[in-house]
Every structure is written in structure tokens, then in C-alpha cells.
Amino acid sequence: MNTNPTYWKMRNGKSIDIDSMDLNHLRNTLKMIVNNSNKHKEQKKLHGWNDAGANEFNNSAIGRKFKELEVQELMDDYEDICGYDNDL
DSSP, rough: SSSSOEEEOOSOOOOGGGOOHHHHHHHHHHHHHHHHHHHHHHHHHHHTOOOOOHHHHSSSSHHHHHHHHHHHHHHHHHHHHHHHOOOO
16 A cells, blocks of 8 residues: 555545545546546637746746746755755
């Protein structure tokens, strides 16, 4: 059995360990996830949502600064793990 369980929250609000779900429950859960994903895709098409907003953010000054900080954080983690000092 999994030592680090993952829980699924049921309609009644109770949580259940996914490893303890029976086959029919797993099947129904998967169907619900697929149906919700399809509904979300339809909503995106209906409302004209796309990833252009994300691209605009990444190209903005704030987006570029965010990316710089993200890279610096990764380098700091690398230095901590390897004991290597690499100034950007």
C-alpha cells in the first residue's frame, strides 16, 4: 500500500484514499474528470479564451523580472545542493 496516500474529495464532502477506491468508483471518477475537462475546453472556445494573456505577461517588464527571479532561485537551489557558487 502507498505510504503517502492521495485523497479524492467526494460529492458528499468526505475524502477517500484513491488506493482504496473500487474499480467502479475509479471509473466514475475518471469519467467525471474527462467530462469536466471537455466542458472547460468548450467554455474556452465559447468565450474565446486563449493563452495570449500568458504570452503578454511573459513579454512584459514584470514578466521578465519574474522569470529572472525564477532562474536566480533555481541557481540558488543548485548552489545549495552542490555547494557550487555561480553568480549570474
